[in-house]
Amino acid sequence: MKNIGIDIGGTFIKAAIVENTGKIILSSKTPTPKDGASLPEKVVEIIRELTDKAGVAISDIEHIGMGVPGVCDVKHGRVISCTNIEGCSNVSICEYVSKQTGVPSFIDNDANCAALGEYMMSKTKPNGFVFVTLGTGVGGGIILNGKILRGINCAAGEIGHIVIDKAGERCNCGRYGCWERYASVSALVRQTKQAGFTGNVTGKTVFEERIKGNRLADEVLDTWLRYVAEGICDLVNIFQPEVVAIGGGISREGDIILKPVREFVEKNVVTAPTSLKKTEIKISQLFNDAGVVGASFLYTQN
Amino acid sequence: MKNIGIDIGGTFIKAAIVENTGKIILSSKTPTPKDGASLPEKVVEIIRELTDKAGVAISDIEHIGMGVPGVCDVKHGRVISCTNIEGCSNVSICEYVSKQTGVPSFIDNDANCAALGEYMMSKTKPNGFVFVTLGTGVGGGIILNGKILRGINCAAGEIGHIVIDKAGERCNCGRYGCWERYASVSALVRQTKQAGFTGNVTGKTVFEERIKGNRLADEVLDTWLRYVAEGICDLVNIFQPEVVAIGGGISREGDIILKPVREFVEKNVVTAPTSLKKTEIKISQLFNDAGVVGASFLYTQN
Structure with a gap:
């Protein structure tokens, strides 16, 4: 077919x-x-x-x-x-x-x-799947029991517009402190520039610089990853999904993103005794496809 | 039966x-x-x-x-x-x-x-129902397609533990800035005391004082309701549910809570053109039952 x-x-x-x-x-x-x-x-x-x-x-x-x-x-x-x-x-x-x-x-x-796409191509068809794309904004899609969560007007899943800083920066949506103002790749670029990096700053800059031993790049990256993790932890507290998958071009950085996000969520998610299952956080598989x-x-x- | x-x-x-x-x-x-x-x-x-x-x-x-x-x-x-x-x-x-x-x-x-209970007793059986209880903490339950959203470990719906202030007050859950630290009735009591109210301060104090024309009570209430509204707006952006119902004893205050929350959400929810349906925000019906x-x-x- x-x-x-x-x-x-x-x-x-x-x-x-x-x-x-x-x-x-x-x-x-x-x-x-x-x-x-x-x-x-x-x-x-x-x-x-x-x-x-x-x-x-x-x-x-x-x-x-x-x-x-x-x-x-x-x-x-x-x-x-x-x-x-x-x-x-x-x-x-x-x-x-x-x-x-x-x-x-x-x-x-x-x-x-x-x-x-990510859900259908995952081997397990997870029961509760939250997809988070980090790009110009923070987008997402939620699949529950195999169906897209569409909401009353097909506009559900606007996960980039949950507020993580009630007195924070103004977002394009008009609200202040939305997650995507801090955790998008555009935000990372802005944060990198604010830290003093100049020239052709992209989302990759801090990833490249930290390999060269640049401590400032490490700091910028740590802060940004903390923002990414805050929102993901919110989503885990809300959905307790089987899988959260992180997508967007930057997710190719793999474990550099995954490890601190997993650690933060593990530590901060609303306590579930160890006997219970835990949400798996992973990198998406299909990237641009x-x-x-x-x-x-x-x-x-x- | x-x-x-x-x-x-x-x-x-x-x-x-x-x-x-x-x-x-x-x-x-x-x-x-x-x-x-x-x-x-x-x-x-x-x-x-x-x-x-x-x-x-x-x-x-x-x-x-x-x-x-x-x-x-x-x-x-x-x-x-x-x-x-x-x-x-x-x-x-x-x-x-x-x-x-x-x-x-x-x-x-x-x-x-x-x-x-609230869902089953609602006349319409809303397609997407988010129940928010304001009490000692902020609790909740989410009903999608008639079924409780339980998540992988029956612990989903911890909506009180989404962060609205990433550098905020420490929550009992160990994280900083959780919604319930700001929007629970316990938080309202704390905020009322911090504003200088003394004596037997309860969640009702500011509601009673504002009727007497106490402006400070108005201010405390406005701020608290803004916090309540921030989290509800997040939930609407995520679920676009047909109904959000606010419960807990304090919800008996009715329109005093409902009006500003509705206004904030209407203004701040991710823009949906007017042709689309909107989430109805209301007070729960059953209270303690x-x-x-x-x-x-x-x-x-x-």
């Missing part, structure tokens, strides 16, 4: 033909159109190009799934709003794509798709 | 025969035994007294449910630990109660029971 997963971003649209085992057969990457209203046509064009190139008939595709960086009406297959794509409000994308391709189409938030793979599995959610 | 709900607290054990409509037929209140190990026998004694008094044969009781202020192994009907009841660790209470009464028995955390009523419905959860 083959499906297509499409990960619509503010800059690029990634698409892939994905087997129902999660294996990617062929993928593509196309710039996102400037005019969001033309998104449905663009998506159909991408699907045609991809199937042509793979030598797969569109009739062999069973489902199409799309992840969108915004708020969706999952039930009616409609993008409600997309901050990063202009003109992409109230776009009935599923109806158009289904009609043009003859394939049932589904939509969800991109972070939910990524969470679903989580979005397309998860989107290809959206049909399991309806 | 009749069930029995038992709400085991650190000081009292409340018990009630409850119809499956949620209507209480007869209830009782007994001091909690000092020795936690004797809890199972005490519970059976309470059940016998209650059924005798009501003139109901034990064979007419279909299920027994117990709420415990601690961590439970729901599956095996075992209390794992109870901070407030000495000697109440690893007590297989359900097995004993079922055997002695011949009635299937169930157990869960007391906050989960209260949440379930939530625990026994919820416990009587525990059989629906297994």
